Amino acid sequence: MFSQQTVADTNILKEYNDALKLYNSKAYAAAQNTFKTVLNNAVIGSNLKTDATYYEAMCAIKLNQTNADKKVLSFVEEYPNSNKKNVSFFNVGNYYFANKKASYALKWYQKVDTKILSKENKKELDFKMGYGFLVTNNLQLAKDRFLLLINDAKYGNDSRYYYGYIAYKLEDYGIAESTLKEIADNATYKAEISYYLLDISFKAGKFKRCIEVGKKLLPDAKRDLKSDISKIIGESYFNLEEYAEAIPYLKNYRGKKGKWNNTDYYQLGYAYYKQNDFENAINNFNKIIDEKNNVSQNAYYHLGECYLNIDQKNEALNAFRSASEMDFDKKIKEDAALNYAKLSYEAGNPFEPVSEVLQNYLKAYPKSKAYEEINKLVVSSFINQQDYQGALEFLAQKKSEENLAIILEVSLYRGIQLFTEEKYKQALPFFSEAKKSKNIEAQERAKFWEAETLYRLEKYEDAITKFESFNNNLQSKNKEFKLTDYSIGYGYFKLKKYDKAIVAFKTYLAKDSIENDTKYDALVRLGDSYFASRNYKDALKAYDKVVAEFGSDSDYAQYQIGMSYGFIENDTEKLLALKKVINEYQNSNLKDDALYQLATTYTKIKDNKNAHIAYDRLLEKYPNSIFISRALLRQGLLYYNEGENQRALMKYKQVTSRFPNSPDALEAVVNARNVYIDDGNLNDYVNWISDLKFINVSNSDIDNTAFAVAEKKYLNSKNGLEIAQSLIDYNRQFPDGIHKIKANYYLADVYFKVKEFKQAITPYQNVINEDRNEYTEDALSKLAQIYLQEGNYNEALPILDRLELEANGTENILFAQSNLMKAYYETGAYDFAEEYAQKILRQDKIDSNLENDARIIIARSSFKNEDFTTAEEFYSEIEKTANGELMAEALYYNAFFKNQQNQYAASNKIVQKLIANYANYKYWGVKSYVIMGKNYYGLKDIYQATFVLENVIKNFKQYEDIIKEAQEELTKIKENEAKTNNSVTPQKQN
Numbered sequence: 001m002f003s004q005q006t007v008a009d010t011n012i013l014k015e016y017n018d019a020l021k022l023y024n025s026k027a028y029a030a031a032q033n034t035f036k037t038v039l040n041n042a043v044i045g046s047n048l049k050t051d052a053t054y055y056e057a058m059c060a061i062k063l064n065q066t067n068a069d070k071k072v073l074s075f076v077e078e079y080p081n082s083n084k085k086n087v088s089f090f091n092v093g094n095y096y097f098a099n100k101k102a103s104y105a106l107k108w109y110q111k112v113d114t115k116i117l118s119k120e121n122k123k124e125l126d127f128k129m130g131y132g133f134l135v136t137n138n139l140q141l142a143k144d145r146f147l148l149l150i151n152d153a154k155y156g157n158d159s160r161y162y163y164g165y166i167a168y169k170l171e172d173y174g175i176a177e178s179t180l181k182e183i184a185d186n187a188t189y190k191a192e193i194s195y196y197l198l199d200i201s202f203k204a205g206k207f208k209r210c211i212e213v214g215k216k217l218l219p220d221a222k223r224d225l226k227s228d229i230s231k232i233i234g235e236s237y238f239n240l241e242e243y244a245e246a247i248p249y250l251k252n253y254r255g256k257k258g259k260w261n262n263t264d265y266y267q268l269g270y271a272y273y274k275q276n277d278f279e280n281a282i283n284n285f286n287k288i289i290d291e292k293n294n295v296s297q298n299a300y301y302h303l304g305e306c307y308l309n310i311d312q313k314n315e316a317l318n319a320f321r322s323a324s325e326m327d328f329d330k331k332i333k334e335d336a337a338l339n340y341a342k343l344s345y346e347a348g349n350p351f352e353p354v355s356e357v358l359q360n361y362l363k364a365y366p367k368s369k370a371y372e373e374i375n376k377l378v379v380s381s382f383i384n385q386q387d388y389q390g391a392l393e394f395l396a397q398k399k400s401e402e403n404l405a406i407i408l409e410v411s412l413y414r415g416i417q418l419f420t421e422e423k424y425k426q427a428l429p430f431f432s433e434a435k436k437s438k439n440i441e442a443q444e445r446a447k448f449w450e451a452e453t454l455y456r457l458e459k460y461e462d463a464i465t466k467f468e469s470f471n472n473n474l475q476s477k478n479k480e481f482k483l484t485d486y487s488i489g490y491g492y493f494k495l496k497k498y499d500k501a502i503v504a505f506k507t508y509l510a511k512d513s514i515e516n517d518t519k520y521d522a523l524v525r526l527g528d529s530y531f532a533s534r535n536y537k538d539a540l541k542a543y544d545k546v547v548a549e550f551g552s553d554s555d556y557a558q559y560q561i562g563m564s565y566g567f568i569e570n571d572t573e574k575l576l577a578l579k580k581v582i583n584e585y586q587n588s589n590l591k592d593d594a595l596y597q598l599a600t601t602y603t604k605i606k607d608n609k610n611a612h613i614a615y616d617r618l619l620e621k622y623p624n625s626i627f628i629s630r631a632l633l634r635q636g637l638l639y640y641n642e643g644e645n646q647r648a649l650m651k652y653k654q655v656t657s658r659f660p661n662s663p664d665a666l667e668a669v670v671n672a673r674n675v676y677i678d679d680g681n682l683n684d685y686v687n688w689i690s691d692l693k694f695i696n697v698s699n700s701d702i703d704n705t706a707f708a709v710a711e712k713k714y715l716n717s718k719n720g721l722e723i724a725q726s727l728i729d730y731n732r733q734f735p736d737g738i739h740k741i742k743a744n745y746y747l748a749d750v751y752f753k754v755k756e757f758k759q760a761i762t763p764y765q766n767v768i769n770e771d772r773n774e775y776t777e778d779a780l781s782k783l784a785q786i787y788l789q790e791g792n793y794n795e796a797l798p799i800l801d802r803l804e805l806e807a808n809g810t811e812n813i814l815f816a817q818s819n820l821m822k823a824y825y826e827t828g829a830y831d832f833a834e835e836y837a838q839k840i841l842r843q844d845k846i847d848s849n850l851e852n853d854a855r856i857i858i859a860r861s862s863f864k865n866e867d868f869t870t871a872e873e874f875y876s877e878i879e880k881t882a883n884g885e886l887m888a889e890a891l892y893y894n895a896f897f898k899n900q901q902n903q904y905a906a907s908n909k910i911v912q913k914l915i916a917n918y919a920n921y922k923y924w925g926v927k928s929y930v931i932m933g934k935n936y937y938g939l940k941d942i943y944q945a946t947f948v949l950e951n952v953i954k955n956f957k958q959y960e961d962i963i964k965e966a967q968e969e970l971t972k973i974k975e976n977e978a979k980t981n982n983s984v985t986p987q988k989q990n
Contacts, residue, residue, distance in 0.1 A: 012038055012041050012042055012048065013048065015034055015037055015038050015041075016034075016035075016038045016048055016051070016052060018034055019031045019034035019035045019038060019052070019055065020055070022034060023035075023055055023058070023059065026062075028059045028062040028063050029059070029063060031055070031059050032056055032059035032060065032063065035052045035055050035056040035059065036056055038052040039052045039053060039056060050079050050082055050084075051084070053075050053078065053079065054075055054079075054082065054084045054088065056071070057071035057072045057074075057075050057088065058088075058091060061091050061092060061094075061095040062095075064095070064099065068092070068095060069092050069095070069096075069108075072088045072089075072091075072092045075088060076088060076089075086112055086113050086116055086117070089108050089109070089111040089112045090108075090109070090112050090117070090121065090125065092108045093105040093106075093107075093108035093109040093112070093125075093128065094128075096108065097128050097131075097132075102128075102131055102132040102135040102136075103132060103135055103136050105128060105132055106129060106132030106133065106135075106136065109125055109128060109129045109132065110129075112125060123149060123152060123154065123155060126145045126148050126149055126155075127145070127146075127149055127155045127158070127159060129145050130142045130143075130144075130145030130146045130149075130159070130162065131162070133145060134162060134166065139166050139169055139170055140170075142162070142166055143163060143166045143167070143170070146159040146160075146162045146163040146166070147159075147163060150163055150179075157183055157186055157188075157189075160179055160180075160182060160183050161180070161183060161186070161188075161189045161193070163179055164176050164177075164179035164180035164183075164193070164196070165180075165192075165196065167179060168180070168196050168199075168200065171203075173200045173203060173204060176196065176200060177197060177200050180193045180196055180197055181197065184197065191221060191222050191225060192225075194213075194217050194221075195217070195221070195225050195228060195229060197213075198210060198213055198214055198217060198229065198232055199228075199232060201213065202232045202235065202236060205239075207236035207237075207239050207240050208236070208240070210232050210233065210236040211233055211236045211237065211240075214229050214230075214232050214233040214236070215233065217229055218230065218233070226252070227252065227253050227254035227255070228253075230249045230250075230252035230253050231249070231250070231252075231253040231264075233249040234246045234247075234248075234249030234250035234251075234252075234253065234267070235250070235267065237249065238250070238267050238270075238271060241274075243270070243271040243272075243274040243275060244271075244275055246267075246271045247268065247271050247272065247275075250264075250267055250268045250271060251268065255980075255982070256982060258980070259979075259980055259981060259982040260287075260980065260981055260982065261981065261982040261983040262287075262288040262289075262290075262291050262295055262296060262299070262981070262983040263295050263983075265284045265285065265287045265288050265299075265981075266284070266285070266288060266295050266296075266298065266299045268284045269281045269282075269283075269284030269285040269288075269299065269302070269303075270298075270299075270302060272284065273285075273302050273305075273306060276309075278306040278307075278309045278310050279310065281302070281303075281306045282303060282306045282307065282310075282941070283940070285299045285300070285302060285303040285306065285319075285943065286303060286940075286941045286942050286943035286944060287942050287943070287977070287981060288300075288943060288983075289942055289943055289946045289974075289977065289981075289983075289984060290946075290974065290981075290983055290984045290985055291983050292326055293328065294328040294329065296322075296326070297322075297323050297326040297328045297329055297332055297333075298323075298329070298332065300319045300320070300322040300323040300326075300336075300943075301319070301320070301323040301332045301335070301336050303316075303319040303943065304316045304317075304319035304320040304323065304336065304339060307319060308339075313343055313346060313347040314347050314348075314350075314908075314912055315941070315944055316339070316343055317340060317343040317344060317347055317349065318943075318944060318947045318948070319943070319947075320336040320337075320339040320340040320343065321336075321340045321947075322943075322947060323336035324336035324337040324340050334365060334368070337361055337364065337365065338361065338365075338368065338370055338374075340357065340361075341357055341358050341361040341374055341377075342374075342377075344357040344358070344381075345357075345358065345377045345380070345381055345384075347912075347916070348384075348912070348915050348916040348919065349915075350915045350919075350925065350929055350932075350948075350951075351929075351951045351955055352955075353381075353385060353387065353390075353919075354381040354384065354385060355378055355381045355382050355385065355387065355390055355391075355394070358374050358375075358377055358378045358381055359378060361374055362374055362375060362378075378394060379391055379394060379395060379406060382394060382410075383410065383413070385919055385920070386413075386417065386920060387920075388410050388411075388413045388414035388417055389414060391406075391410045392407060392410055392411065392414065395407050395410070405437070405438070405439075407433075408433060408434050408436055408437040408439075408442065409434070409437060409439065409442050411430045411431075411433040411434040411446075412430070412431070412434035412437070412442055412445055412446050412449070414430045415427045415428075415430030415431045415434060415446070415449055415453075416449055418430065419449060419452070419453055419456075420884075422456075424453045424456045424457050425457065427449075427453050428450065428453055428454075431446045431447075431449050431450035431453060432446075432450065433446075434446035435447055435450070440475055440476055441476045441478065444470070444474060444475065444476055444478070444481070445478065445480065447466065447469075447470045448470055448478075448480060448481055448484065450466055451463050451466035451467045451470060451484075451487070452487065454466060455467075455487055455490070455491060458494075460491040460492075460494045460495050461491075461495065463487070463491050464488055464491040464492065464495075467484055467487055467488045467491070468488060470484065471484055471485070471488075482511065482514065483508075483518065485504050485505070485507040485508035485511070486504075486505070486508045486518055486522055488504040489501050489504035489505040489507075489508060489522065489525060489526075489529075490525065491504075492504060493525055493528070493529060496532070498529040498530075498532045498533045499529075499533060501525070501526075501529040502526060502529045502530065502533070505522045505523075505525055505526040505529065506526065508522050509522055509523065509526070516551065516552075517552060519551070520546050520549070520551030520552045520553060520554075521552065521553065523542050523543075523545055523546045523551065523557075524542070524543070524546055524553050524556060524557055524560075526542040527539045527540075527541075527542035527543040527546070527557065527560060528560070530542060531560060531563070531564060534567070536564040536565075536567050536568050537568070539560065539564050540561060540564050540565070542557075543557040543558070543560050543561045543564065544557075544561065547561065552844070552845040553845065554585075555581055555585040555588035555589075555590055556590060558577060558580050558581050558584075558585070559577070559578070559581050559590045559593060559594055561573075561577040562574045562575075562576075562577030562578040562581065562594070562597065563597070565577060566597070566601065571601055571604065571605050574597075574601055575598065575601055575602075578594040578595075578597055578598045578601070579594075579598070581593075581594035582594050582595060582598070587843070587844060589807075589808060589809065589810050589813060590808075591621075591622065592618055592621075592622035592625035592626075592627055592808070593627070593808070595614050595615075595617055595618040595621075595622070595627075596614075596618055596625075596627040596630070596631055598610075598614040599611045599612075599614035599615045599618065599631065599634065599635075600634065602614060603634065603638055608638060608642060611635075611638060612635065612638065615631050615634070615635040615638075618631050619631060619632070619635075624772060624805055624806040625772075625808070626772065626773075626774060626776070626777065626808055628658070628659075628772060629655050629658070629659040629662055629664040629665070629772070629773070630664055632651045632652075632654050632655045632658075632664075632668075633651070633652070633655050633664050633667060633668055633671070635651050636648040636649075636650075636651030636652045636655070636668065636671060637671060639651060640671065640674070640675060645675045645678060645679055648671070648675055649672055649675045649676075651668075652668040652669075652671055652672040652675070653668075653672070653688075655668035656668050656669060656672075656692055658771045658772075659770075659771050659772070659773060660692065660693065660694045660770070660771070661694045661736070661737075661738065661739070661740045661741050661770060661773075662741065662773050662774075665694065666694075666695075666738065669689065669692065669695060672685070672688075673685055676688075693736045694736055694737070694738055694740070695738075707730055707734075707737065707738070707739040707742070707743060711739075711742070711746070713726045714726075714727065714746045714750070723746070723750045724747060724750045724751065724759075727743050727746050727747040727750070728747065730743050731743050731744065731747070731763075740766075740770075741766075741767055741770050741773050741775060742775070744763040744764075744766040744767050745763070745764075745767045745775040745778075745779060747760075747763040748760045748763035748764040748767065748779065748782065749782075751763070752782050752786075757786045757789065757790075758786075760782070760783075760786060761783065761786060764779045764782060764783040764786075765783065767779040768780055768783065768799070768802070772806060776806060777803070777806060777807050777808060777809070777812055780799055780800075780802055780803040780806065780807070780812075780816075781803055781807075781812050781815060781816075783799050784796050784799045784800050784803055784815075784816070784819060787799060788819055788823070791826075793823040793826050793827050794827070796819065796823050797820065797823050797824070797827075800816045800819050800820045800823065801816075801820065803815070803816040804816035804817055804820065810845075814840070814843065814846065814850065817836050817839050817840050818836075818840060818850055818853060818854070820832075820836045821833050821836035821837050821839075821840065821853070821854065821857050822853070822857065824836065825857050825860065825861060828864075830860075830861035830862075830864050830865050831861070831865075833857050833861045834857065834858050834861045834862070836854075836857075837853075837854040837855070837857040837858045837861075838854075838858070840853075840854040841854050841855070848881060851881075852878055852881060852882050852886055855874050855877055855878045856874075856878055856886060856889070856890075858870065858874045859871050859874035859875045859878060859890075859893070862874065863893070868897065868900075871893065871897075872893070872897045875889075875890045875893040875894060875897075876890075876894070878890040879891065879894060884918075884921070885918075885921045885924070887917075887918060888914055888918040888921035888924035888925065889921075889924050891910055891911075891913060891914040891918065891924070891928070892914060892924045892927055892928045892931070894910050895907045895908075895910040895911045895914070895928055895931045895932075895935075896931055898910065899931050899934055899935055899938070902938065904934075904935040904936075904938040904939045905935075905939065907931060907932075907935045908932055908935045908936070908939075911928045911929070911931055911932045911935070914928050915928070922956075923959060923962075926952060926956045926959055926962050927959075927962050929948050929949075929951070929952045929966075930948075930949065930952060930962060930965050930966050930969060932948050933945045933946075933948040933949040933952070933966065933969055933970075934969060936948060937969075937973055942973065942977055945973055946970060946973060946974070949966045949967075949969055949970040949973070950970065952966040953966050953967055953970065971986075974986050
């Protein structure tokens with residue numbers, strides 16, 4: 001057994017020696033396999049097994065096997081006392097170092113016990129650890145390692161280079177320069193060393209030398225160094241204030257990893273600025289965003305100057321504001337603030353009221369040389385912004401004779417502003433104050449507007465007194481005053497003092513150059529005044545003139561001509577005039593009136609055939625006319641007089657079935673009774689009348705008496721609650737009474753007048769739920785107003801539908817159509833909204849405000865439906881005539897469409913117009929700033945784009961939808977700019 005064991009050991013030793021030979025011959029794969037065999041066969045704990053384990057792991061290292069480091073660690077753990085542990089760590093470090101993983105190698109090198117390393121291995125370890133420390137940015141540790149080797153024959157040059165490079169990075173330029181100069185001619189490092197030495201010279205302020213040396217290095221420099229050398233040359237020229245020479249070199253800089261920073265843009269921008277090349281200066285300054293420091297404050301100040309030089313005041317305003325908000329340079333801050341204040345006054349300010357900007361400057365710089373100049377601009381700024389209340393409050397702080405005169409003038413403007421907003425009661429005191437002005441024109445304007453205000457408050461007698469006094473003492477000529485006699489005429493007309501109204505309207509019509517709309521309206525009211533005074537011949541003259549000149553309301557004038565002829569017993573002319581209303585005015589709302597009058601006139605002259613034709617045409621063409629019940633009754637009477645009893649009875653029954661509870665129904669019952677009596681059918685009459693709920697013979701006297709009491713209170717009393725209770729009592733006692741409709745209407749009217757609108761709803765509904773009657777139209781109109789006032793469009797829509805179909809008056813038809821248009825828009829039914837808007841625009845005579853309302857609904861609905869062509873067309877039309885908030889909206893969309901069409905500069909001009917003239921309409925102004933931000937980015941003005949959007953986000957938190965849109969745009973811009981500007985940090989959206 002001993003002999004056999006010896007043979008086995010001998011074989012294993014032989015395999016081990018063979019493996020070792022293969023290892024030393026660098027045949028690592030074959031050696032590894034043989035070492036594995038030795039491992040499998042060697043006795044556990046033997047030196048042979050230990051050495052085989054070590055070499056098998058070293059083979060894995062040499063072969064770059066992925067688990068090589070683990071094998072070494074396993075070896076160390078298994079044989080912690082092996083003399084090969086130290087060299088194992090060293091070899092694994094070399095393995096990672098060879099694979100360009102210096103940081104990994106460093107971890108292993110740090111495990112090596114340097115005391116047992118050979119001298120050469122110690123040098124190798126120091127060099128490689130130095131490099132590892134350099135790669136991991138442990139520069140001081142790296143520097144210490146390389147310092148040990150700078151005189152070594154093998155590692156000296158490399159170590160000297162790295163030592164000098166580290167000194168350069170640590171800004172120890174003296175050591176860096178002296179060290180690197182020693183190997184400046186070394187071919188391996190010559191290009192890099194030349195650059196470092198150049199940069200060291202630059203940092204030492206040797207700019208002329210940098211230019212000289214840099215120009216020599218530039219032609220042969222490596223591609224990645226050309227950019228940095230150009231930058232040093234450019235900055236050297238810049239520091240020597242040789243800006244023209246600096247520009248081409250600064251432009252050739254490619255940035256760090258392809259990105260510039262804000263300082264890079266500032267230097268090139270400033271170089272252009274010093275050459276008066278303001279366009280190129282702007283194109284560089286405006287890329288400086290997202291930082292607040294001395295560089296950006298200077299950049300924004302010079303950017304403001306550049307904008308001023310090319311007459312872009314709004315852009316300059318923003319730049320000066322940015323500079324004025326930074327404290328790095330106090331002189332620049334104050335100068336920028338002054339420019340910001342002046343430009344705010346001159347060009348308007350999109351983000352702050354101009355008056356506040358000016359006052360803030362005065363507070364911040366009370367010792368400024370410009371203090372008095374800015375102080376004088378404050379009042380003007382209030383007036384320019386139409387903030388007359390603000391001006392009055394500011395002036396009140398400093399009472400002086402000069403300020404008092406201005407206060408009186410501004411009071412006039414404030415009064416007119418409140419008048420325009422229909423705040424008549426609030427306007428009156430301002431006109432009273434303004435009348436104290438010593439300026440004759442201002443004094444007279446105040447008197448005129450005071451009278452107009454009293455008229456709007458329906459204080460007609462006071463208004464007339466003021467107007468007449470004003471007329472008698474008028475000294476100046478002003479177009480505003482042309483309507484004075486017109487207003488006087490209307491005042492007397494409202495008071496039913498027709499003789500005086502006639503005088504006033506005639507005086508007005510005698511004036512030169514009066515507007516057609518008011519001319520024809522005055523003629524119609526003149527005719528009405530004569531008509532009411534029973535002076536029908538003069539009424540005819542006024543109406544005839546309107547008709548002859550095709551003036552507005554000529555259909556009404558034509559109808560009144562017919563009625564006037566009727567009152568002077570000229571039935572032939574009356575019939576001709578009424579036929580013209582029917583045949584010549586296609587869109588007239590008076591056709592049913594004319595047919596009814598035509599029928600009654602034919603009846604009067606006993607032309608029964610034509611009377612029946614007129615009645616039949618009225619009943620067929622206008623089934624919802626207010627004249628239907630009366631026409632049926634009259635036609636029934638006509639048939640009765642002709643002996644056509646059954647036809648007459650049919651008409652009477654139509655009246656009672658369709659219009660129960662109405663006076664015409666009661667009259668129809670009386671007339672039908674005569675027919676039944678004539679025909680001897682009393683029983684049929686009794687049976688018929690017993691089915692009529694509104695006829696109760698036994699209670700009729702009580703019914704009439706009870707209603708008479710309630711009606712008397714309604715007509716005479718001013719106590720709304722007392723009237724209401726009386727009418728409620730009647731309705732409760734007689735729910736189907738003879739006066740049911742009238743009682744419900746009176747009750748609703750009482751509640752409406754005392755503004756108990758919810759209480760008015762039910763009685764109004766009771767009125768409109770009956771067949772068409774004399775109160776239907778007004779009940780529909782008032783009920784619609786209540787629902788609209790509540791924003792209850794679902795209830796309002798069917799009421800408005802009926803009102804449009806059943807109304808006789810043009811005013812109510814327009815009211816219905818205009819509110820149907822608005823209600824459909826508010827409920828998202830944009831197609832119907834457009835349809836009604838088009839209906840309104842087809843009307844012959846509509847108020848300009850209603851015309852604009854219709855256009856705006858079409859524009860808005862089209863935009864909602866993404867029909868941008870139609871939207872743009874109508875917003876353009878609106879812009880021609882609109883004012884106030886509507887103009888602000890139209891301008892916004894004009895800017896929007898131009899932005900969509902890439903007309904950025906044109907779009908910005910419109911936004912500036914909106915901001916300058918309509919700043920009070922904040923929502924549209926702020927919304928337009930987002931368009932402005934997009935425009936600036938389209939124009940490649942990054943500073944302006946980000947400035948505008950950031951200020952929207954900062955200053956207008958109340959508009960969440962706009963803030964969201966602005967934030968989205970700003971995020972896109974910063975993400976895009978961060979690709980080329982190291983100073984920009986991309987934003988994360990919330």
